[in-house]
Amino acid sequence: MRVLNNLKAVPAMQKYRYFLITLSCIAFLGPLAFLPQLVGNDDLCGVLCMRRFYLYFPGMSWDDLLMHITVAWIGVIAFAVILITTFFFGRVWCGYLCPVGGLAELGSRMLNDRWKIEFRSLPQVQIRYGYFAAYMVLMPALGISACTLCNFITVPRLIEAMSGEYRGIVYILSTVGLVNLGLLFLLGFFASKGRAYCQFLCPIGAADGLVNKLGSRFRWARRIRVEKERCTGCNICARNCMCGAIKMVNRVPVVSQTSCMSCHECVDVCAWNAIEWTTGPRDKKPKKIKKGVEIFPEPAWQLLSEEEMLGNPLNGAAVARIRVGRLVNGLIFSSVIAYIAYYSILKLAG
Template identity: 30%
Template sequence: MSSPRSSARLTRNRLARVGFFFIGVVMFYAPFALLVRLAGWLWPSSLAGTGISDVHTACVRMPLGWLTQPWMWPTLSDNPISWLPIVVLPGIALVAGPLFCGWMCPAGAFPEFLGRLVPDRFKFDLRTSVRIRPSRYGFFAGFLLAPFVSSSICCSFCNFTHMQNIVSLFAGDLSGFAFLSSMGMLAAAVWIVPLGILTKGGRGWCLTLCPAGAAMGLASGLGQRLPWFARVRANSDACTSCGTCVRECPMRAVEPVEEGVVIDQHLCTSCMDCVAGCPSDALRYGRP
């Protein structure tokens, strides 16, 4: 069971994450979109220089879909900000874990922290009903292949857009209300309710349907065995099998085994909730 010291540490970690998620809002979302504005200043002839400063210009999913569409490669090469989800974020995930997902993605954080207001007895555990990793990569493969049978499907279920509308509403831009009256509301409802606040951890959408998360998870999983890359690691000798990390992990990445726990690095976002909440200090973030 968790101790007062570990509980306080966990609370501090979550408050820090909330702070970073607000930084993510300021970086990616209108009316701030500082990252897009910076990219527009650096590369005025790119999409970021068109003056459309919102999350669409720094989209972290469309460029992934463009990888399998040769006719979009010129767009990729002309827009350096498109390399963010293809090179920068997976590169960070390879070296240090998917820190963007765990610390900066507002679309992932919103249902997670909203879900903390809902008692656990109303929630279901995605891990016990779905094999998360093959489901996630199956969807990702379909996401990459879909343009060959139709158009890209990435925007038809975009929770980043819904998050942009929520931020816009709070910023006083009421045009987001028009969006809420459309059928796109279905995707928003699924993102927030069954795969959000009613899923243990609140990250059901991230676990199954987010292509950016899958790309970073793949990079994180590939880099887990390389000795110089940092990940959340478990020390089975110190583990008391109290189950705190299993309960607190938003991504359901901590798997109990006979010797203690193992971390599924394909799912872990290095949010450090398990490290902070472990009463026996059996988890740490670092190199092997």
């Protein structure tokens, strides 16, 4: 009865999102995985890989790059479609369709909160792009395969192992499999809201976040926007944000567009309609309906920045230095994480 009551309390938009995630898991992951099977695959590797084709390895020629693109041509097209969709509508793939991140989120939401680790307060932007830089440059330079820390392999193999398939069991019991399985549970199922891997280690999410930030500069692009005149500063949107993308500044929510997945959860919990997934305000003059009374046709939905809300007097160069410093810190932190994971693999393998 309690479970049914909890399900009834889930907002309609979140039910719709969970439904899409479930369909995506059925379509992309085993034991059905009928979409990969259409191209002769049984997982998200090979021709469907969206992660390896843009990496540069020492000694790599343009012909090698073209070969990687040719081999994973469906993954290349899918990656391009994801980025284009994100530019106009926000991170729809990550929030609504990604089977791997979505499965981790669904698993996390089924667990009691007492078992979960809170990652959302960490400096995720710095960690994410620090690791992304290590993923793009350091790991290929060291000859570390992009598949080493890939959850797009881990989840399908885990499902195979659970269904008794030999390949899945061998992978899960291997050194790489054990490390990736640990990351899946630590940053997925046992992470608050289940999206820590997406926010810290997913290269697709990192690239998607940059495009989301770029698209947010255009007012006709749909993003999570705030009407600060309606906001009461209750903080409920920030507490419920599964990505930790909302930070309260002077009692007004500031949304990080590099982290936001447009999941609509903040919109669902706001009782004052102060936050919405919408386009920016139009340049319209107020309409007069009678003398002395002006009615604005729509609220002024805004993308607020932390500097704006703080009234930060820093000039552009100072802000740039601060951001570069944060990125360097994130790079160092993420490189340490990658090194520890890789060293653990070598140690266990030895």
